[in-house]
Amino acid sequence: MSKKPRTAITPTREENFPEWYQQVIKSADLAENSPVRGCMTVKPYGWALWENMVNIFDPWLKEYGVQNCSFPLLIPVDYLSKEAEHVEGFAKECAVVTHHRLEADPDGNGLRPAPDAKLEQPFVVRPTSETIIGEAMSRWIQSYRDLPLQLNQWGNVMRWEMRTRMFLRTSEFFWHEGHNAFEDHDGAEADCLHILGLYEKFFTEVLAIDGYKGVKTEEERFPGANNTFAFEAMMQDGKALQAATTHDLGTNFAKTFDIKYQTKDGGEELCHTTSWAFSTRMIGGLIMMHADDDGMIMPPRIAPQQVVILPVIKDDGTAGQINEFCDKVVAGLKDKGIKAKVDDRDMRTPDKMWDAIKKGIPLRVEIGGREMEAGEVTCVRRDIGRDSKQTLPLEKFLNDAQGMLDAMHDDMLANSRKFRDDHTTDVKSVADIEHFFSSGGLGFVKAPIELLKDDSLAAVMKEHGLSTRNMPFVDEGRTVLIAKAY
Secondary structure, three states: OOOOOOOOOOOOOOOOHHHHHHHHHHHOOOEEEOOOOOOEEEOHHHHHHHHHHHHHHHHHHHHHOOEEOOOOOEEEHHHHHOOHHHHHHHHHHOOEEEEOOEEEOOOOOOEEEOHHHEEEEEEEEOOOOHHHHHHHHHHHOOEHHHOOEEEEEEEEEEOOOOOOEOOOEOOEEEEEEEEEEEOOHHHHHHHHHHHHHHHHHHHHHOOOOOEEEEEOOHHHOOOOOOEEEEEEEEOOOOOEEEEEEEEEOOOHHHHHHOOEEEOOOOOEEEOEEEEEEEEOHHHHHHHHHHOEOOEOOOOOOOOOOOEEEEEOOOOOOOHHHHHHHHHHHHHHHHHOOOOEEEOOOOOOHHHHHHHHHHHOOOEEEEEOHHHHHHOEEEEEEOOOHHHHOEEEEHHHHHHHHHHHHHHHHHHHHHHHHHHHHHOEEEOOOHHHHHHHHHOOOOOEEEEEHHHHHOOOHHHHHHHHOOEEOOEEHHHOOOEEEEEOEO
């Protein structure tokens, strides 16, 4: 009987995927649960990952013409009440501020809201900002000359989730939210599709994740939208993840908040508005798409640290020389625009190696006395492991390092596409869907769009906890993806 290989993460993905996910976050030192129910504390390594996402994607928005701004965290309740469908979608998740001062509890139970400090009107901690930004747009837009108005803010929002999981679904999370206004439907729809294209570019060219672009079914649309477009990816446990969305809001919010403009001929028209976002949920997506049973595997183009140098020090008086050589390697990598660092902590080399593995650092470089004397380095790719181990002359390594990182990205993206394709099953009937999931099938089923009209589909969807994910553009509206989802 063969011995089960030892892994850095227990349990493994196969044994308990949800607990494996939590352990990857812990071992990679990305985040931890906070004292606030349902919220997380993002640790420096996890926040560096999010900062990289911001720093890469934000310039793309600005090049497109989007301007960054900041709106209040607190939204008057009556703003949400103005848009009935919108507030219905978020009402159960709203955290409400009702008082502006605390006082000592007369019964000695710490502090309580002061009874005489009750607000005349309560505020909601923003679950999203359509309403308060719509109010501003109504003042900022007067004429066709003010259009398009393209706004974005990077920030946090609060949705009081009952069942939470770090990065995937927390009461507080971080995101960017864009809110744009246009003269007509064509401008708004073009905006939605352009941003969706930027999301696809970001996910594939930076995060090494591929999926399906498409339009949501009516049941899955954003509250108050005419259309929602989404990028759906498939995780290793066979569940779909909504990676990002764009929303064509038509004139729905413009009517509510009086967002109008004077036309060129002196008339008056309602603006067509859009909104779109991706969030720290994508860090969860990176884990569930790329990590293995030894921990995280960082896509090289988003990794906070692309190369780690491990000095292999022996008690032979060469420590100073080895460290100088390591510094030379880091300097050479930085000159080529690669993020590299020497791990000079007072720890055993095997412990440093496993730390690098669990954090998913793309390239690990080991330098001992032999490498130093020969002017060489020994390097290992995180995604391949020991089979990629090779010793190279320093100059060759410095010249080849970027190519190694690019090859790793390409291989990770290819693996993501293969996993998506291998876990997309074409079906023809509701019976096929029932059989697929009853038999333990994992992934997307792609069904003819006509099945949405079949009255028997709802019962199957409910029984297996399924939802429609989108109607993929690649099939020109002829099919719909159905899956279990996060």
